[in-house]
Amino acid sequence: MPIASFGKKVFSVSLNRVYTFNGYTRTSALSVEEQEVAGSKPSSYIKGSALDDLGITIELKKMKGIDVRKEINEWMAIKDSKTPENFILGGSRVGANKYLLVSVGESDVLIDNQGRVLSAKIDLKFKEFVRLGKKEEKPKTSKDDKSKNKRKNSNSKKSKDKGKKTSDKKKSSNKKSGSSSKRSSSAASNKKVEALEKEIFGK
Structure with missing residues (x-):
C-alpha cells in the first residue's frame, strides 16, 4: 500500500x-x-x-x-x-x-x-x-465620460479666460475714469485761480 x-x-x-x-x-x-x-x-x-x-x-x-x-x-x-x-x-x-x-x-x-x-x-x-477565482478588473472610463470631462475642462478654461478679459476691461475703464477725473479737477483749479486774479488785479 x-x-x-x-x-x-x-x-x-x-x-x-x-x-x-x-x-x-x-x-x-x-x-x-x-x-x-x-x-x-x-x-x-x-x-x-x-x-x-x-x-x-x-x-x-x-x-x-x-x-x-x-x-x-x-x-x-x-x-x-x-x-x-x-x-x-x-x-x-x-x-x-x-x-x-x-x-x-x-x-x-x-x-x-x-x-x-x-x-x-x-x-x-x-x-x-476550493474554487477558481476571477481577476478583479477596475471599472473602465467610457468614451462618453472622457468626452464630458474634456468639454467640462474646455468650458472651465473658457470661463476663466472670459473672467480675465472682463477684469482687464474693468481695470482699463477704472484707469481712464481716474485720468479723466484728474483732468477735470485740474481745470477747475485753473478757473478758480483766474477768477481770483481778476478780483485782485481787476483784469
Missing part, C-alpha cells in the same frame, strides 16, 4: 524503489480582522476559514529506480500545470478539498564531475484549492 500520493506521484517503499518524504507540515487557520475600539481591546471580526497550507520535504538520492534530475523536473511540471489534486495520506484524503502545488524549492544539490545530479532535497508547498 502506498504511503501517500499526489496525482500521479506515488510515495512508497519497496525492494526496487525507495521514494518517501519527511518534514510533513499542515497549517489551518481562520481569517480574522481586528477592529479598534476606543479605550478597550479590539473586536474580532471573523471573516471565515483561510486556505490550508501543506508542506513536505523529499530527499532524493540517485539509486535504482530514482533519477534525481528527472524527479525535480516532474515536480516543476506539476507546479506549472496549475492543476489541483487530492493529497492522499495512508489511503485517506487530507482535508475536504484538493491542493495546488504552488512552490518547489531545490537545495543541498550534489553534482558529480560529469554534471549528473547525485542527490538533492526538494521542499514542496501546497495550498488548499
Whole structure:
C-alpha cells in the first residue's frame, strides 16, 4: 500500500524503489480582522476559514529506480500545470478539498564531475484549492465620460479666460475714469485761480 500520493506521484517503499518524504507540515487557520475600539481591546471580526497550507520535504538520492534530475523536473511540471489534486495520506484524503502545488524549492544539490545530479532535497508547498477565482478588473472610463470631462475642462478654461478679459476691461475703464477725473479737477483749479486774479488785479 502506498504511503501517500499526489496525482500521479506515488510515495512508497519497496525492494526496487525507495521514494518517501519527511518534514510533513499542515497549517489551518481562520481569517480574522481586528477592529479598534476606543479605550478597550479590539473586536474580532471573523471573516471565515483561510486556505490550508501543506508542506513536505523529499530527499532524493540517485539509486535504482530514482533519477534525481528527472524527479525535480516532474515536480516543476506539476507546479506549472496549475492543476489541483487530492493529497492522499495512508489511503485517506487530507482535508475536504484538493491542493495546488504552488512552490518547489531545490537545495543541498550534489553534482558529480560529469554534471549528473547525485542527490538533492526538494521542499514542496501546497495550498488548499476550493474554487477558481476571477481577476478583479477596475471599472473602465467610457468614451462618453472622457468626452464630458474634456468639454467640462474646455468650458472651465473658457470661463476663466472670459473672467480675465472682463477684469482687464474693468481695470482699463477704472484707469481712464481716474485720468479723466484728474483732468477735470485740474481745470477747475485753473478757473478758480483766474477768477481770483481778476478780483485782485481787476483784469
